[in-house]
Amino acid sequence: MIFSSALIENAVNEFARLPGVGKKTALRLVLHLLKQDTAQVELFSETVARMRRQIKFCKHCHNVSDDETCSICxxxxxxxxVVCVVESIRDVIAIENTQQFNGVYHVLGGIISPIDGIGPEQLNIHSLVERVQQQGVEEVIMALSPTIEGDTTIYYLSKKLKEWPVKITTIARGIAFGGELEYADEMTLARSLTNRLPLENYLQQGSR
Amino acid sequence: MIFSSALIENAVNEFARLPGVGKKTALRLVLHLLKQDTAQVELFSETVARMRRQIKFCKHCHNVSDDETCSICxxxxxxxxVVCVVESIRDVIAIENTQQFNGVYHVLGGIISPIDGIGPEQLNIHSLVERVQQQGVEEVIMALSPTIEGDTTIYYLSKKLKEWPVKITTIARGIAFGGELEYADEMTLARSLTNRLPLENYLQQGSR
Structure with a gap:
């Protein structure tokens, strides 16, 4: 793309580095900002830079945090x-948005994936074991993606934690709300059959 | 959406103000920036703010510019x-990218649209008339969108310019490359028939 202004070109290139943002979208965003007040654009710019500069990671759960300890801990x-083990910050946000969880989190920072060169030592596993060991954790909920890597990580963690008297659970796998049975994969369908619930439970929880 | 960090929440809200960026996309962008080096994010932030702070508008053609006069003028x-009249900066970039135009531009900053309260006095029309009057312009190409508003603007400008010995042309309307004839609207199809070209011209210009 040819621009007659280096200022515009540089800004477009910076936006185009963002995931899912191509040159055309980047240009649209830049031309939008060009129409805003300078103060508004400075606010955008400063808010983004400050976020990166000042963000901390919670010393307990490794969640993003404004302070040493995150607002959840x-x-x-x-x-x-009750500690909910998740892969990433994004999962914390997803679970918080359900407003159904009242415990705390532990962000692993990834899942075990030999193909991507991610082993247990790259993840926040040691600090999880420490929490279980020292802080009277009664239940660890594994809220990891239902993939081979997720299951491998759950298996690894459960072995690491088995010396302590802690209950280990995983989130339920099953047919999603609004999901069509015929399109569910076999694994999900099989597990949702194995882990079937008494109808009373289902009716109690209600549908959405 | 519930965030456990005000820094993240503010950054997400700022991104979500951009056109076509919802909360979910904004979160994805923010989490991406969180994984980048602080220096990289500062560069992004500073490039965007500098663009808005330092951008000028060319005193001749009203295009965006790093200096008093844009790099095209x-x-x-x-x-x-040869002056090509366009609605916006975006059109300048689109035409520049064809690499087929060797003249200069005049950015109106909009088109006449009574419904949106945009009359001739809100647009850069006076300076266009001045250029034609004082700078020996031989041809004014109207490269405006083929809409009622575009045609109204072309009509208004042609009346304003008719006192001067300047040739006024418009870009060709017709069936787009790759466009299916049957899906073209009647107006376009009609105009592309009226303005039909000798086959020699067509073959000379080649297809893409």
Whole structure:
């Protein structure tokens, strides 16, 4: 793409580095910002830079945080004896948005994936074992993706934790709400049969 | 969406103000930037802010510019006697990318649209008339969108310019390359028939 302004060209190139943003979209965003007040664009720019500069990772759960301890770990209303193990920050946000979980998290920072060169030592596993060991954790919920890597990680963690008297659970696999039975893969369908629930439970929880 | 960090939340909200960027996409962009080096994010942020802060509009053609005069108007190889009138900066970039135009531009900053409250006085029309009057412009090419508003603007400009010995042309309307005849609207099809070309011309210009 040919631009008659280096200022525009540089800004477009910076936006185009973002995932899923091509040159055309980048140009649209830049031309939009060009129409905004300078103060508004400075605010955008400063907010993004400040986020990266000041963000911390919670020393307990490795979640993103504004302080040493994240707002979830610091919340006295959360049950610290129930720890939900997730792959990434994104999963914390997803689960928080359900407003159904009242415990705390542990962000692994990835899952075991030999093909990508990610072994247990690259993940926040040691600190999870420490938490279980020292802080009276009663239940560890494995909320990992239902993939081979996710299952491998769950298996590895459960072996690491088996010395301590902690209950280990995983989130339910099954047919998603609104999902059509015939399009579900065999594995999911099989597990949802194996882990079938008494109808009373289902009716109690209600549908959406 | 619930975030456990105000830094993240603010950055997501800023991205979500951009056109076509929802909360989910904004979060994806923010989490991507979180994984980048601080220096890289500062560069992104500074490039965007500098663009808005330092951008100028060319005093001749109103195109975006790094200086008083844009790089197109300042280029001695461009023919200043052929002026291409466009609605916006975006159109300048589109035409420049064809690499087929060797004249200069005049950016109106919009088109006449009574429904949106845009009349001739809101557009850069006075400076166009001045250029034609004072700078020996020989041809004005109207490269406006083929809409009612575009045609209204062309009609208005042609009346404004009719006192001066300047040739006024419009870009060709017709069936787009790769366009299916049966899906073309009647107006376009009609015009492409009226303005039909001798086959020799067509073959000379080649297809893409």
């Amino acid at each position: 610091a919340n006295p209303a959360r049950h610290t004896n | 300042a280029n001695p190889a461009r023919h200043t006697n």
